[in-house]
Amino acid sequence: MFQGYYFQTKKMLKVAILDDYQNIAKDFIDLKKLSSKYEFQVFNEPFENEDDVIEKLKEFEVLFIMRERTKITKNLLEQLKKLKLIVTSGMRNKSINLEAAKKNKVVVTGTEINSNPTPELTWALILGLARNFKTEIDNMYQGYWQSTIGVELKGKILGLLGLGRVGSQVAKIGKAFGMQIMAWSENLNLDKCKELDVLPCSKDDLIQNSDFLSIHVQGGDRYRDCITIKEFEKMKKTSYLINTSRGEIVNEDDLIIALSTNIIAGAGIDVYVKEPLPESHKLRFVQNALLLPHIGYVTAENYATFYNQMIENLDSFASGKPQRVIEQ
Numbered sequence: 001m002f003q004g005y006y007f008q009t010k011k012m013l014k015v016a017i018l019d020d021y022q023n024i025a026k027d028f029i030d031l032k033k034l035s036s037k038y039e040f041q042v043f044n045e046p047f048e049n050e051d052d053v054i055e056k057l058k059e060f061e062v063l064f065i066m067r068e069r070t071k072i073t074k075n076l077l078e079q080l081k082k083l084k085l086i087v088t089s090g091m092r093n094k095s096i097n098l099e100a101a102k103k104n105k106v107v108v109t110g111t112e113i114n115s116n117p118t119p120e121l122t123w124a125l126i127l128g129l130a131r132n133f134k135t136e137i138d139n140m141y142q143g144y145w146q147s148t149i150g151v152e153l154k155g156k157i158l159g160l161l162g163l164g165r166v167g168s169q170v171a172k173i174g175k176a177f178g179m180q181i182m183a184w185s186e187n188l189n190l191d192k193c194k195e196l197d198v199l200p201c202s203k204d205d206l207i208q209n210s211d212f213l214s215i216h217v218q219g220g221d222r223y224r225d226c227i228t229i230k231e232f233e234k235m236k237k238t239s240y241l242i243n244t245s246r247g248e249i250v251n252e253d254d255l256i257i258a259l260s261t262n263i264i265a266g267a268g269i270d271v272y273v274k275e276p277l278p279e280s281h282k283l284r285f286v287q288n289a290l291l292l293p294h295i296g297y298v299t300a301e302n303y304a305t306f307y308n309q310m311i312e313n314l315d316s317f318a319s320g321k322p323q324r325v326i327e328q
Contacts, residue, residue, distance in 0.1 A: 229257060
């Protein structure tokens with residue numbers, strides 16, 4: 001465990017604030033006020049590759065990172081010889097190799113995160129798909145009027161792949177719309193299903209019966225490529241897929257095929273295998289895809305929590321008493 005070296009020597013820590021795509025860290029952290037204690041550098045652009053990461057971060061002792069943007073790999077941790085502390089948004093980040101961090105004596109800490117923004121965004125996507133927001137908004141700016149026909153949510157089947165913190169909130173809102181709710185996951189909590197009046201089912205039943213299939217499980221190998229062309233071909237042609245969880249859960253090549261050939265009616269997507277989504281990515285050109293740039297957790301309230309607690313974690317580390325440590 002860290003022994004308070006920086007506190008004892010009064011050494012100024014060099015802190016890299018990564019993944020600040022929107023250039024907003026300065027709005028939540030008073031960098032000038034803290035400049036007597038820490039030397040900050042903000043990185044607003046994604047790194048080109050891991051060699052670029054290593055070259056630009058080799059002098060830093062602390063990294064502030066946004067969950068699942070820059071990957072903190074075993075090789076990266078071995079190459080960043082001066083690194084002592086990583087502070088991530090949230091208390092879980094699968095982009096960090098925790099085993100390698102422990103081996104290289106790098107402390108990893110996290111922050112609290114509000115779970116409500118992602119369910120809210122999920123419903124924005126569901127409603128946008130049901131009422132053809134993308135087409136109608138585009139057409140309004142072109143001078144057109146009422147060019148599509150939407151569908152009602154009441155009586156439709158909402159299928160949830162996952163019924164954890166986010167999935168449970170999505171289910172409650174679905175009930176308010178008068179939808180029937182089904183759920184499946186590998187570790188589905190039957191007591192939670194009963195509490196929320198959600199029908200537990202098999203994966204095949206979920207795929208085949210859902211009018212709106214919304215994904216709310218964690219990433220990782222367990223659910224990687226959980227939805228492929230095989231699943232898409234079992235879905236109703238009138239059904240919609242919504243993914244605000246992790247890009248790797250849905251095979252993107254198969255999703256493009258399913259959308260472009262109308263195997264399903266459409267998809268609302270906020271997460272991708274590669275982020276930011278490349279400008280030339282084929283998903284950007286599929287007409288029945290409603291795409292958002294991974295803004296599920298991007299709210300003023302969450303950013304205030306992230307950055308304020310990152311500074312708290314940094315101060316506690318510098319004083320030799322790390323807090324909100326993620327088990328390694």
